[in-house]
Every structure is written in structure tokens, then in C-alpha cells.
Amino acid sequence: MNHIDKELIFTAIVSIAVITLLAWILRYTTNDTVDMYEYALTQATSDATLVVREDRNEDGSNSNYGGFEKGEEKINIDYKGALKSFYNTIFYNLGISTNIEAKNAFRSHIPIKGVVGYDNIVICTYNDIWLPPESYSYFDKDRDLIYRFTLGEVVYVYDINTGTDTKETLDSLIQITTDMTNKQLKNYVVMETINKALTKAASSELNYTSLNLMKGVVFNLVHFDHEVIGGRDIYNSEGNIIDSPGFFAMIDGIAVGLNSERIRLASFGGAKMEVINK
């Protein structure tokens, strides 16, 4: 083997080592950036959920889009406070809380957020417009009744013929459909309402960001951190049970890494949500 061959081999080995190290660093820093966004988002929805669940009986001024009932007590949701808390936390954790330009730029990457409330879902668009609430309603065509479900046991039953509204519980009602228990029906209706509201908002012309691609998106709750918001069970993907109100949001279209891959992250009440594009 002559001198030049040795040099070539040496150069090749060193080049491969350097390239491998560079690739590792790139991958590490990209993952780190995604982690940063994910952490900021889950902390922000956790904090906003704390506001959503807080009793605000004495001050109804911020509750323009309905409320929820806890026991016999009517409780208003502080939507404005929840949104403020959400933004504050996300900006703190991205280190841009004092950078107005960066904050405004980032807002357009949060095209959908909102509140899964006790008896309805309310969505807030990218420009912070709260859309009208969507109730968890089911129409019983055989009996001309409209059932308005809640995340708890309470069901409001509206009789179309008499125009009366009564408050019932899931157990006290007769079985509404033949193939499902009332609880299963409630879970189905709640999930369908949430999915439909999200899909509608995602495909709305109000969302001019990359969400145009999102028709048919499925939001899938895969993890719930009990330590973050204190011990309530929320399931979605399998069990389809969400039993307490929470704030949700998604980050969309942030470019990370060398090849500018666009990330899409979602979170509900401090839990990570899986976003599947159909």
C-alpha cells in the first residue's frame, strides 16, 4: 500500500466520523426543538385547563359561550382567562414572552384551540375568535326528543312536541338506542361532536394556514399525565371517555430541522394528543 492510499483511507475514515457526528448533532437539536414545542404546548393546555375548571360563579363577565354544571351549581367558564393563561405559558416556555414580533408570528401556528366544556365544545380560531358552541346533542327520531349530554351523568331532555326541557341522569332514562347503553351512546355523541367541531374548524376558510390539508383529521388522546392536572381519568382512543372539561390546542406548520419538516402537535388538558391525518 503506498503513501497516497494510506492518506485516502485516513481521510475517508475521518470524513465518515465527522459526517456521523454532524448527523447526530442535527438529529439531537431537531428532536430538542420538537420537545421544546411539545413541552410548551402541554404546559399551556394544562395551565389553561386549570382556569377552565375553576369556579367562577361570582363573575360571569367572561363567559359568553355557555357554561357547565357541577352538581346543582351553574358554573361559568372563563374563556378569556383560559386563553390568556394558554398564551402566557406557551410564550414563557418558548422564551419569546417579551418578543412581540415572535409572538405574533407564532400565533398563526396555533390555528385551533378551545374548550371541551361540560355540555359543549367551543373552538377558538387562529385569530382568537370564539366560534359558537356545539352541544353534545342526539336526536331520538322515534320519540321526538333531543338529548343534550354532559361529560357527567346529567342529561337534558328536550321534548319537541311539548317544548319542555327536563333534567335527567343517564341511569334514570330508558335505554335510548337498542344497540348501545346510554353511557356508550353519550361517549359516542361526545366524541363525534368533538371530532366534527374540530374538523369543521380545521377546514374552515377562517384557517388559512396549512390546515387546509386537515380535512378528516383525527384527534387521538394517547397519554394523560395525572401528575400535571391532578388525577382525573380521561381516555379517548380506545375507551372514548372524557369526563372533565379541558382546554385543547394544536401547533401546526412549524418548520424544524435541516429539511424543514413541518410539525403538527396537539394537546388536551396537559396531555399529549396524537394527530393522525387521513
Next chain:
Amino acid sequence: MDSVSKLFSIMGIVFIVILILLLIFFILKIEQDQVIKDATKDFNERVRFEGYITRDMYENYMERISIKPLEIRFRHIKYKIDSSNREVLTIYTQREIIDEIYNNPNKIYKLEKHDEFIVQVKELQPSIFEGVMQILTKSLAKPHIIVSKGGVVHNESYR
């Protein structure tokens, strides 16, 4: 011709050595930053989910991050409703927090549920890798901020 090729190979080796050194420093910086990020995240979460800061918590955090010169900033933000029903904001700084921890007989700094607590750690001496990091990660963060963690206080477990 021979001396030209020798010069090229020496330049090549020097270049490779510089590149390897840069990479080593780069990795060291990443490792150091990760320690600071983890410690800050743990400290911030603990304060927000417990609702207080003790001398032990503070000193433990300081010890974990004392691996390079840093500028650390705490902010405790309180929102209050004034007599005309407007929301007013008060900020308690690091000096006030430390003063309470060290000089108050109870040696505890208490926060209230719904207050906000933010920790920001900046590099005192900006490294030459900062610019490279910004380009690689497309980070939104301002230069030299290693980590910023914050949010709402969830509990008052000192009660």
C-alpha cells in the same frame, strides 16, 4: 509538485482537526445546556405544583446549574383585581424571592394558586456556537437564552 501535495495534505489534516475540535465543543455545549434545561424544568415544575420555594430547593437548583457562568432570572407574577374591577399585574423579582428565603424566619417563599412563575437562564458569555445552533434548530428563542420555563401555579401545598 510533491511539496504542493504535502501542503494540501497538511492543510487537510489541520482542517479536520479544527472540525473535530469544533464538534467536541459543540457536543460539550449541548450536554451542558441539557443539564441546565433539565434542572430548570424540574425546579420550575416543582415550584408551580407545590406553590412554594424553600432554601433547599433553591440551593439544590443552583448547585445543579453551576457548570458555567449564567444569568438566572426568576419572575413571580401576581394578577389582582383593583377597585374598578380591572386586572393589575405585580411582579416579584429574584431579589425579593431570595430575600424571603434567606432572611424571613420561615425560610419559605409562598406563591398562590393562579400566580405565574417563570425561570429564564441566559448564557453570560455567548458562545460562538450559538449562531450555528440557531441556524440548525431554526429556534425562535432569542440568542443566548438557554432555557425559559414557566406557567401557572397549580397548588398551595404549604397550607
